[in-house]
Amino acid sequence: MSAVYCGSKRSYFEETPSPPPSSKRFRCYSPSNPPSWSSSSPSSSIDQLRTAFPHLELTVLVEALEGHGSDVNAAMKSLYALVSAEEERAAANKETASPASADDWVSLIVREVTQSTGTDDAKLRTGRVLEALEKTLSARAHDEAAKKFQEESVVAQQQVEVLVKDNTLLKRAVAIQHDRQKTLEDANQQLEFFKQLIPQYQEKVRNLEVNNYALKLQLEQMEHGSSMMPQRFNPDVF
Numbered sequence: 352m353s354a355v356y357c358g359s360k361r362s363y364f365e366e367t368p369s370p371p372p373s374s375k376r377f378r379c380y381s382p383s384n385p386p387s388w389s390s391s392s393p394s395s396s397i398d399q400l401r402t403a404f405p406h407l408e409l410t411v412l413v414e415a416l417e418g419h420g421s422d423v424n425a426a427m428k429s430l431y432a433l434v435s436a437e438e439e440r441a442a443a444n445k446e447t448a449s450p451a452s453a454d455d456w457v458s459l460i461v462r463e464v465t466q467s468t469g470t471d472d473a474k475l476r477t478g479r480v481l482e483a484l485e486k487t488l489s490a491r492a493h494d495e496a497a498k499k500f501q502e503e504s505v506v507a508q509q510q511v512e513v514l515v516k517d518n519t520l521l522k523r524a525v526a527i528q529h530d531r532q533k534t535l536e537d538a539n540q541q542l543e544f545f546k547q548l549i550p551q552y553q554e555k556v557r558n559l560e561v562n563n564y565a566l567k568l569q570l571e572q573m574e575h576g577s578s579m580m581p582q583r584f585n586p587d588v589f
Contacts, residue, residue: 396423404430449487456484 419425
């Protein structure tokens with residue numbers, strides 16, 4: 352399928368005109384070997400349309416056929432007009448696509464100046480190109496700044512997560528150290544308590560030693576006294 356488009360060149364910054372009526376679009380579009388179909392059953396008509404327009408969806412073909420009272424030729428003209436309009440719109444969008452490189456912008460300026468009708472028109476066209484370039488650069492800078500901000504936010508979030516993890520470990524270490532410190536303080540208190548008991552027990556030990564020594568002397572005296580008593584006793588005494 353080939354197409355012939357009508358119209359003249361326009362400025363890059365002129366608004367894209369709305370599509371012309373279907374009849375006019377069809378006159379500007381000349382398909383190669385346009386077929387002419389005879390009346391047939393709806394199923395056969397759909398098959399004919401699908402053969403002519405294999406890239407269109409079935410619902411579009413059915414709507415075109417029903418919209419023209421099952422007239423295949425009328426539906427065919429309508430579909431050709433639809434395809435022509437879509438191709439014109441695609442071509443216009445491609446023509447008005449924003450330049451992607453410095454060479455594209457230079458080519459655009461040259462084309463606008465070449466198509467101008469005079470000095471004032473050339474200045475106006477060039478000003479529009481420069482304004483569009485400024486907007487493009489501003490939008491690109493904004494996108495890059497947003498992307499950089501997003502990347503920095505991700506890095507900052509990762510750093511925060513690391514800090515939170517470190518803080519958790521630090522809290523755990525502080526808790527362990529606190530428990531150890533408390534255990535040490537309890538041990539020191541017990542040690543001080545035992546130190547206070549030492550003099551008391553030392554005094555008790557000395558008293559026990561003195562008592563033990565006194566008992567030992569008494570025992571020795573008793574043993575010595577019993578050894579000096581006579582071995583035989585007078586039975587009359589008892």
